[in-house]
Amino acid sequence: MSYENYDPSFPDQPVVDLYLPIWARLPAFRHKPAFIWAEDGPAGPSFLTYAQLNSAVHSISSALSQSLHKGDTVVILCEPGLELVEIIFACQRAGLIAVPVTPPHLSLANNHNHHYLVRVLSQTKPSAALATRSYIRNAGALSATKKGGEYSSSNSSRLPKLLEQLRWIATEDLTAQSEHCEMSRYEGCRANDIYLIQYTSGATAIPKPVLVTAGAAAHNVRAARRSYDLHPNSMIASWLPQYHDCGLMFLLLTIVSGATCVLASPRTFVARPRMWLEMITEYKVTCTPVPSFALPLVVRRGGGSSCLNLGTLKNLIIINEPIVKASIDEFVRVFLPFRLNPSSISPSYGLAENCTFVSTAWRSEGGGFPIHKNLLPSAKLPTSREEMLEEDIEITVVNEETHEPVDDGVEGEIWISSPGTALGYLDHPSLTREVFNGRLRGRVAGCYVRTGDRGVVAGKERYLYVMGRCSDIIKSVVHPHYVETAAYGSCPRMLRPGCLAAFEHLGVVTVVAEVLKPELESNALVRICEGIRSAVWEEERVEVGVVVLAKSRSVPKTTSGKIQRWAAKYAFERDELKEFVRMQFGEDGCNSTVFGDSVYGKRVRESSKGRAVAEEERQGILLAGNRLSLQSSL
Helix, strand or coil: CCCCCCCCCCCCCCCHHHHHHHHHHCHHHHCCEEEEECCCCCCCCEEEEHHHHHHHHHHHHHHHHHHCCCCCEEEECCCCCHHHHHHHHHHHHCCCEEEECCCCCCCCCCCCHHHHHHHHHHHHCCCEEEECHHHHHHHHHHHHHHHCCCCCCHHHCHHHHHHHHCCEEEHHHHHCCCCCCCCCCCCCCCCCCEEEEEECCCCCCCCCEEEEEHHHHHHHHHHHHHHHCCCCCCEEEECCCCCCHHHHHHHHHHHHHCCEEEECCHHHHHHCCHHHHHHHHHHCCCEEEEEHHHHHHHHHHCCCCCCCCCCCCCEEEEECCCCEHHHHHHHHHHHHHHCCCHHHEEEEEECHHHCCEEEECCCCCCCCCCCECCECCCEECCCCHHHHHHCCCEEEEECCCCCCECCCCCCEEEEEECCCCCCEECCCHHHHHHHHCECCCCCCCCCEEEEEEEEEEECCCCEEEEEEEHHHCECCCECHHHHHHHHHHHCCCCEEEEEEEEEEECCEEEEEEEECCCCCCHHHHHHHHHHHHHHHHHHHCCCEEEEEEECCCCCCECCCCCECHHHHHHHHHCCCCCEEEEEEECCCCCEEEEECCHHHHHHHHCCHHHHHHHHHHHHHHHHCCCCCCHHHHC
C-alpha cells in the first residue's frame, strides 16, 4: 500500500486514530491545539491539544469497551463541539461503529428531524445511544407521555418506543474518567473494519446509510491532504455539521495533517455569517470549506468592516456542485478589498459513497479556471500516462445506457474508482450492487461507483464539470439549476435566493419559488409568475407550465442546504406546499390562477370524477410509466 509521507520517520497509518498517539508523543505537537471551539463560552474559546485529545479518546474508549463489544453500533446524539470530536475518535479506538446524528428537540412533537431519527434507529439497530443526561431525561419523559396517552403526533408515534428500547450511556459518565495510560496494543478499528455509518445528503432521494471502513476513510483524507497541500502548519476552519460528509472529513483531515482546526456550529453561521470571516481573520486560517450556496448569504450579511483580513487563505474549498461562476465572482469582488486571493478558490467534488472527497480543480501553481456553461470545474483529469499513474482516484464519464466511456465534450454519468470507496448501503444489497459495482462494457477493469451525477470533460487540460443530477434533469436535456437561476433573475427583489425548485411533473415543467414579501397583492403575484415563465423561455428555451409562489421554508432542503427537488415535487403533488399563488399556463393562452389556501379547496370542489381520473393517471404514471432506476426510487 502506498502512502503520501511528509517524513519517512513518521509513516502514514492504516487508520486515522493511529495518528493521534504519534502526534501526542512528539514534543512539538504535545501542547499544540488540535481543535479549537471558537464559540465563546464563560472563559472564552476552548481548545484540545493533541495530548489532551489523545488522553480523552483513550479514557472514553476504555469506558465504552467496558459496556460494549467491538463491532457494536452506537448512535451519537451530541450537540456540535469538542465533546463530539472526542467521542467520534473514541468510538474508532474502541472498535465501535459510530452513527453521529443531529439530536432533534424531543419536546417538539412535530419536529421534522424526528422522522430522520426514527429512520436511523430502525435501520442501524444500535446497541446503545450516547447523549447528555438532560437529553436522556427528555427521552424518558417522551416515552412516559406516550404511555400515558398524552403524545398525539401520529408521524412520530414510533419514536418514543424506539427511544425506550435504547440502552443509554451518559456522555458525562464517559468524560469523567480521566485516567490514562499508554496503549500497549491497539485494539481499535482495523483498516477493513466498518467504523462509521454516514447517511447520504437526501438531495435526490430519502437519505441512505453508507458503510465506511476505517481504511477507506484514512485513504480518502490522505488524498485530500495531498490535493490541498495540507501540513502541520495549516490552520483549518469549519462550521459544517460534524456528523457526516465534509464536516466529519475535516475532523479526520486535521489529525492526518497534524494541523489545527477551528470549529463552530452551523446554527451560529446561519445566525451570523460574518462569524466565519472573523474566524479566518483571528486565527489566520489557511484552509476552509464552504458550500457554494452559502456564499450569497455571506455577501449579503458578512461584510461592512475593514477589520477583516482574508489574506492568509490558501484554499477556499467550494463544495456542493454544480459550482456557478457568478456567485463565486460576486464573492471575490466583495471581499477582494479584504485581501482575499482569487487563486485560493478551490472548487471541489465529493459524495458520501466515496467517504466524501473525490477531487478538486485547484492546483498549487495557481491560475484561473476555464468556464463551461457558466460553471467552474470540480476536477482536473490526467492528460498523460504519467499523470494517470500518479492518480489513485479514477474519474470516468460514462454513457448511462451503454456503460461505455464518452468522448470529451459529451455529457454522461460520472463514475469513480478509488481505494477510498465505501462498502455499500446498509441492508440495501440490490442498490449496493447497482451503485457500487458499475462495470465498463468491454473492459476487465475493476468496479466503479455510479455517482448519479452528470458531468462533462472539456478543454485540452481536461477539466471535469459537474452539471447536475441524472434524476433531476428536465425534458432529458436541461438541468434544473439553469431554470431556477433564470427564474430568480426575473425578479430578484421579490424572490428568496437559493429557495427555488424546478422539476418535471406529468410532462409539465414546474417552478416553485419562495417569496420575500408576503404582503404582495394578487396582481403583483401574477406578474411575478408571468415574469418567471418569460425569463426561463428567453434564457433556456424551456416552457414553464406551472409556477407556484410559496411562503418561506416551503422548498425542502437537506441539512447542508441543498435543494430537495424530489421532496418539493412530492409536496406539490400532495398539495402540501404553503402557497400564495399557483398559476397554470395553458397551451391555448388560457391561464388558471389559484390564490392562497384555496389551492386545495378549489380542487376539492371540482367534480369527483375528474379528480379520480387525474389521480388514476398520476398513479399510473408513477407506478407503470416510471423508468427511474432503483437508485433514484430509493
